[in-house]
Each structure stands twice: as C-alpha cells, then as structure tokens.
Amino acid sequence: MFGVMAGLPMPAFAQTAFTLPPPPFELPFLPTLSGGWTATIGAEGVYKPDFEGAKASMLSAAPILYIRRAGSPDSFHSPRDNASIALIDFGDLRAGPVAKFVPARNQGGNAALYGLGDVNAAFELGGFIEYFPVDWFRLRNETRGGFGGHGGVVSDFSADFIVPVTRSLTFSAGPRFTWESTAATAPYFSINQAQAMATGLTLFDAKGGAHSAGVGAQIKYRINPQWEVHSYVEYQRLLGDAARSPLVMVRGSANQTTVGIGASYSFDFKIR
Amino acid sequence: MRLTVRRAAFAFAMLLVLGRSAGALFETRDSKLQAVKTVGIISAVGDRFVFSKAGLTGFDNSSRSVSVAAWALDDFFVQQATSLLSARFQVKPVSYSRATFAAINESPLRPVELIRGDRFKKLVETDVTPQGLDAFVVISRAKSDLGAGGRKVEGIGLVTYGTMMESYSAIHALYEIRVVDGKTFDVIEKLAAGPLDNSTDLRLAGPNRLLDEGIPVGSVEASDSMHRAVVDLITRSLPVTLEDMHLR
Numbered sequence: 001m002f003g004v005m006a007g008l009p010m011p012a013f014a015q016t017a018f019t020l021p022p023p024p025f026e027l028p029f030l031p032t033l034s035g036g037w038t039a040t041i042g043a044e045g046v047y048k049p050d051f052e053g054a055k056a057s058m059l060s061a062a063p064i065l066y067i068r069r070a071g072s073p074d075s076f077h078s079p080r081d082n083a084s085i086a087l088i089d090f091g092d093l094r095a096g097p098v099a100k101f102v103p104a105r106n107q108g109g110n111a112a113l114y115g116l117g118d119v120n121a122a123f124e125l126g127g128f129i130e131y132f133p134v135d136w137f138r139l140r141n142e143t144r145g146g147f148g149g150h151g152g153v154v155s156d157f158s159a160d161f162i163v164p165v166t167r168s169l170t171f172s173a174g175p176r177f178t179w180e181s182t183a184a185t186a187p188y189f190s191i192n193q194a195q196a197m198a199t200g201l202t203l204f205d206a207k208g209g210a211h212s213a214g215v216g217a218q219i220k221y222r223i224n225p226q227w228e229v230h231s232y233v234e235y236q237r238l239l240g241d242a243a244r245s246p247l248v249m250v251r252g253s254a255n256q257t258t259v260g261i262g263a264s265y266s267f268d269f270k271i272r
Numbered sequence: 273m274r275l276t277v278r279r280a281a282f283a284f285a286m287l288l289v290l291g292r293s294a295g296a297l298f299e300t301r302d303s304k305l306q307a308v309k310t311v312g313i314i315s316a317v318g319d320r321f322v323f324s325k326a327g328l329t330g331f332d333n334s335s336r337s338v339s340v341a342a343w344a345l346d347d348f349f350v351q352q353a354t355s356l357l358s359a360r361f362q363v364k365p366v367s368y369s370r371a372t373f374a375a376i377n378e379s380p381l382r383p384v385e386l387i388r389g390d391r392f393k394k395l396v397e398t399d400v401t402p403q404g405l406d407a408f409v410v411i412s413r414a415k416s417d418l419g420a421g422g423r424k425v426e427g428i429g430l431v432t433y434g435t436m437m438e439s440y441s442a443i444h445a446l447y448e449i450r451v452v453d454g455k456t457f458d459v460i461e462k463l464a465a466g467p468l469d470n471s472t473d474l475r476l477a478g479p480n481r482l483l484d485e486g487i488p489v490g491s492v493e494a495s496d497s498m499h500r501a502v503v504d505l506i507t508r509s510l511p512v513t514l515e516d517m518h519l520r
Contacts, residue, residue, distance in 0.1 A: 016469065022302065022518070035516045036466040071467035073475035076420035090380040091417075091424040134333060135326050135421035162420045164327045164435040170420070270516070 019270040033271045036070030042228075042264025049256050050110045052188060053238060053248040057257070064264045076138055076162050079218060079232045079260060080176060084128045084142075091132075098128040098142050102149060105188065112251035115198030119187050122149030136162045138174075152184025152208065158216070173217035176236065182208035189245035201246040212236040212256070231261040302518050304460045305451070308406040311357060312366035312454075314396070315349035315411040316373030317447050321498070322429035326419040329434055337429070343499050345428065345506070346370055349411050349447075352510050356520060357409070366408070368400045373412065390459050392450055397457045405454040409519070414448040414464040416477040425476065428502055430483065433474055443498055445505040446478035449513060465513040468505070479509040 016036065023033055042064035050056050087096040102122040107113040126144030133139075143155040160174035189206035196203045218232035237243070238254040248254055319341040325333045354363045373395055379385045396408045413427035425431055425444060432441045448464040468479050481501060483494075514520045 032461060032463055032517075034461075034518065035463050035513075069464075069466070069477055071416070071475060071477035073417050073419060073477070075417055075422045086422075087382045088380060089382065089422070091422055094422060132421040132423070134329060134331060135419055135423055136328055138421070164420070164433075166435050166437045167440070172420075272516075272518075 016270050017267040019272055022272045036268055036270050037067055038070045038072070038266055038268050039065075039067045040264050040266045041065055042262055044230075044260055044262030046258060046260045048258035049253075051105050051113065052256065053242065053245065053252040053254070054110060054112060054256075055251070055253040056110065056112075064262060070268050076160065076172065078140070078158060078160055078172070078216065079234055079258070080156060080158060080216065081140070082124075082128075082142060082144075093129075093131050095127065095129040098126055098144060100124040100142075100144055102146070104149065112247070115200075116191075116195050116247070120149040122146045124154060126153075136164075138162065146184055150184045150187045152181040152186075154181075154184050154211075155179045160216075168222040170220045171217070172219075173215065176212075176214045176216055176234070178211040178213075178236075180208050180211040180242075182206070184208065185211065185240075185242055189242050189247060191246055201250060204241075204244075204246050206241040206245055209240040211240060211242050212238050214256075226265050226267060227263065228266070229261075229263045232259070234258045304453070305407075305518055308451075308460075309362060310364055310405045310454075311361045311407045311409055311451075312364050312400065312402075312405045313350050313353045313357070313409045313411070314366060314368050314373060314400065315346040315353070316368075316370050316376075317346055317349060317411060317413050317427055318370075318374040319343070319345065320427065322425065322427060324418070324423070324425050324429060324431045325434065326421070326423050326425075326431060327434040327439070328436060333423075335425075335429075340428070340499070343502070345502065346411075348503065348506065349510070352506065353409060353411065353514070356511055356514055360520060361407075364402070364405055366400050366402065366405070368395075372399055373410070376412070378415065390450070390462075393452045393457045393459055396452045403454070407454050407460065408452045410450040410452060411447055412450070414446040414478055416444075416446050418474070418476060430498065431474060431476070431480075440474075441483040442474045442476070442480045443483055443501040443505065444476050444478060444480040445502050445509070446476070446480075447506075449517060451517065451519070461517050461519075463513060463517050465509045466516075468508055468512075479505040481505060 044062050044064055045059060046062060047057050047059045050058050082098050082100040084098040085096045086094040088094060102124060104121040105119040107116050107118055124144035124146045128142045130138055130140040138160045140158050145153050157177045158174060160172050162172040164170050185206045185208050191201045191204040214236035216234040218230060220228060220230040222228045236256040238248060243254040319339055320337040321340040322335050322337040324335040357363055376391050392410050400408060415424050415426045418425050418431060426446060428445050430441055430443055432439055450459050451461040453460050465478050467476060474480060
C-alpha cells in the first residue's frame with residue numbers, strides 16, 4: 001500500500017488557507033512576520049506509568065500545536081526530547097539550552113504513594129547536544145539541573161536510527177540510558193523514618209548512578225499534505241537504587257512502558 | 273512651586289522623548305518603505321549549483337557543486353526584480369563586487385551572528401556605488417534545513433532524497449531578500465522566499481520542485497532541464513516574495 005501511495009504525485013503543502021492582515025506594529029529587532037506560515041494542530045493520547053516506578057499506568061491527552069515558517073521541515077524529534085533551542089547549529093551538530101517540567105508527585109494521586117508525602121514539581125534546566133553522523137542516525141544527550149522538587153542532575157542519552165521507508169512513512173528506534181545524581185534520585189525513591197512508619201516500607205537511602213536503560217521506537221505516517229498520524233512506544237527498565245527502592249520493589253515495577261498515539265492537521269496561512 | 277513646575281517640565285520632556293522613541297520603535301516596515309523612491313538592486317546568489325543527498329544515504333553524504341556561471345542567474349534576478357519593482361520605485365543601476373557579497377556565510381554560532389550583526393548592510397555601505405539612493409534591495413542565498421537530520425542546503429541546487437522504497441530529486445532555488453535603508457543602512461525588511469504552493473513533499477523552506485523523472489543527472493538534457501526549472505522557480509517566486517515584503 002505504501003509503495004502505491006509513494007508513487008502518487010503528492011504536494012506536501014496545501015494551498016494557503018487564509019491571509020491575515022499585517023500586524024499593527026513591528027519590533028525592529030524581531031524578524032518580519034510577513035510571509036507564509038504552517039500551523040499544525042492535533043492531539044496525542046499517552047498511556048504511561050502513574051509516577052516513575054509505578055505499576056499502574058494512566059491515559060492522558062495532550063494537545064499538539066505549533067507554528068513554523070512554511071516549508072520548514074519537521075526535524076527529527078524523539079518523544080523523550082524536551083523543549084530546546086539550538087544556539088549552535090552546524091547542521092549535523094547542534095547544541096543549546098534545554099528545559100523540562102517534572103510534575104509534582106502527590107501521595108493522594110495513587111494508593112501506592114500513600115504515606116510518602118508529596119514531592120513538589122521540579123524544573124530542570126540545562127543543555128543538549130546532538131550529532132547526526134549521517135542523516136539517518138542521531139546521538140543526543142540532555143544534561144539538566146533541577147530545582148523545586150529535586151536539586152540534582154539528570155543526564156539522558158539516546159541514539160536513534162531514523163529510516164524513511166517511503167516519502168510518507170518514517171520509522172525510528174534506538175536505545176536510551178539515563179544517569180541521575182543522588183539529589184535527583186532521593187526525593188522520589190528514598191524512604192525516610194517517617195515514611196517507613198507511615199507506609200510499612202523499609203528505610204532506604206537512594207543514591208544516584210545509572211537510573212534507567214531502555215529502548216524506544218516511533219512511526220510517523222503522512223496520510224496527505226494535511227494529515228499526519230504517529231505512534232510511539234518507550235520502554236525503560238529502572239536500574240540501581242531506583243530499581244532497588246522498596247517503593248518500586250514492593251508497590252511498583254521497574255518496568256516502565258509509555259505508549260503514545262496522535263494525529264495532527266497542518267494548514268498554511270499567510271501574513272500580509 | 274518651582275520644583276513642581278520643573279518636575280512637570282521634566283515629565284513632559286520625558287514623555288516627548290519616549291513618544292518619539294516608541295514611534296520609531298513601533299514604526300512599521302510599510303511606513304519606512306513609503307519614504308523610499310529610488311532603489312538599487314544587488315544580486316549575489318552566486319554561480320554554484322550544489323548537489324546534496326539526504327534521507328537514507330550512504331556514509332559519504334557530502335555535497336558537491338559545479339559552476340553554473342553560464343546561467344547568469346544573478347543578472348536574471350536583477351532583471352526580474354527591476355521589472356517587478358519599476359512600477360513603484362525608480363530603479364537605478366549600481367556597481368558592486370558580486371563575489372564579495374556571495375562570499376558571505378552565516379556563522380553556525382547564533383550568538384556570534386547576533387553580535388556581529390548583518391554583514392550585508394555593512395557591505396552595502398562600503399562596497400556599493402553610487403551611494404545616496406533611498407534603499408538597496410539585496411538578493412542572496414538562503415539556507416534551509418532538510419529532512420530529519422537537520423542537514424542544511426543552500427542557494428541553487430539539486431537534492432536527492434533516499435528512502436527504502438525509492439529516491440527522488442528536487443531542484444531548489446533558496447534565496448532571501450533584504451531591503452537596506454540607503455541613509456542609515458539599517459535592514460528595513462528581510463524575507464526568505466517561501467515554498468511555492470505546489471512544492472514537492474521534500475519540505476524545503478524555499479522554492480523547489482521535483483526534477484522531471486527519466487532524465488539522467490549530469491547529461492546536457494538534464495542541465496537544460498535544471499536551468500529551466502531554476503528559472504521557473506525564480507520567475508514564480510520572486511513576485512510573491514516581493515509582494516510579501518510589501519514592495520509591490
């Protein structure tokens with residue numbers, strides 16, 4: 001079926017859907033808004049563990065919304081990538097700042113957490129570097145320092161083979177590895193005296209180190225110039241003290257699987 | 273009492289200054305362009321035709337280029353832009369070193385690029401004669417990301433994109449236009465030509481189209497076909513781009 005689809009002449013971009021009037025004022029240090037733009041809207045459903053180390057998973061939905069200059073390609077993006085800006089861009093080598101928001105872990109949110117107290121939301125800021133030795137293979141590292149819910153350091157490593165199967169279908173997959181410092185691990189996996197008394201779990205002092213290893217795969221299919229569907233699966237096996245924590249061993253699981261599926265619609269518009 | 277009057281006068285003076293600054297700050301490009309009567313056109317897209325590979329490639333995916341000086345694309349750009357802009361502006365011929373303009377390359381370090389500022393406007397100030405025109409329209413190569421890997425393609429060329437099932441080639445003419453104020457040498461407007469409505473599914477941020485199939489790349493026939501395709505891309509995209517820049 002894909003071979004037949006690929007053989008059809010398929011323009012990637014729709015005709016301009018509408019034209020907006022020029023903005024009433026412009027700031028001199030910002031690029032002009034005039035010209036063609038592509039807007040993408042959609043939704044993604046994600047089935048993922050309730051919290052890191054949880055046995056139970058929950059389904060949540062997230063919107064997809066972004067705007068880019070018309071014709072800008074969708075550069076490869078793995079579900080584990082966080083929001084980043086490439087300040088250094090050699091094409092095959094990119095680097096810049098990265099940020100991640102880690103939601104709060106509330107003990108009321110899951111029976112397995114009862115008695116452990118809440119962990120505040122954390123913001124992680126740091127840098128990323130990614131390298132494409134060839135177009136179809138990417139190595140990426142994100143190293144971030146946290147504040148709020150944890151004050152440690154998290155370093156995510158990933159490699160992805162990106163295989164364009166046809167013009168419309170792209171498949172990618174690769175291994176993942178995460179290292180975390182003690183300060184990033186302890187708030188989520190240590191069991192202190194009070195928590196032990198409240199939960200019956202044994203005391204545990206979680207240290208940093210190798211945190212998880214796994215694999216991920218995603219598939220994207222462009223149905224037509226407007227519609228695109230995608231799906232992914234990410235499997236992580238918790239390692240080290242994260243896996244040895246009584247929270248995970250007694251009430252949770254070291255096997256963490258996230259599955260996502262989404263669809264998006266793109267249209268072009270113009271600003272005069 | 274005297275103090276209050278002084279304070280009021282100072283506040284009034286500040287308001288005037290701020291008002292004027294804000295007016296200048298928020299002045300639209302349209303209003304700046306309204307004052308422009310005479311323009312000079314500079315084209316420095318260059319005479320290199322670049323062959324690039326992307327997608328599922330071998331380990332050596334470096335690009336190569338050949339000279340297409342015989343196509344005289346910069347002269348064609350100037351001729352086309354002159355004809356399109358003549359209805360609104362007085363277009364004056366200008367002299368400049370095309371090679372100097374064409375040699376400008378963006379730094380991959382964005383902060384460096386921000387600190388260094390726009391080098392085209394500096395060249396317009398120092399290397400173009402005659403000076404004294406209201407504005408200069410500078411046409412130069414643009415860059416676009418290509419495919420998943422963030423590979424860059426630039427200017428005029430041919431991209432061959434490989435997938436597991438097939439490979440296909442597209443011609444591109446990636447260029448951007450600046451309007452440089454002839455008095456202050458500030459960039460009034462800058463825009464890269466966008467893809468045409470019937471572009472290929474290659475997703476390039478500029479004019480591109482599929483190369484006719486069945487023509488072996490490298491043959492004389494292919495060269496003619498590519499020349500025609502590039503001319504077609506420029507002819508169709510230039511009016512749209514100038515219009516998007518409010519120059520027509």
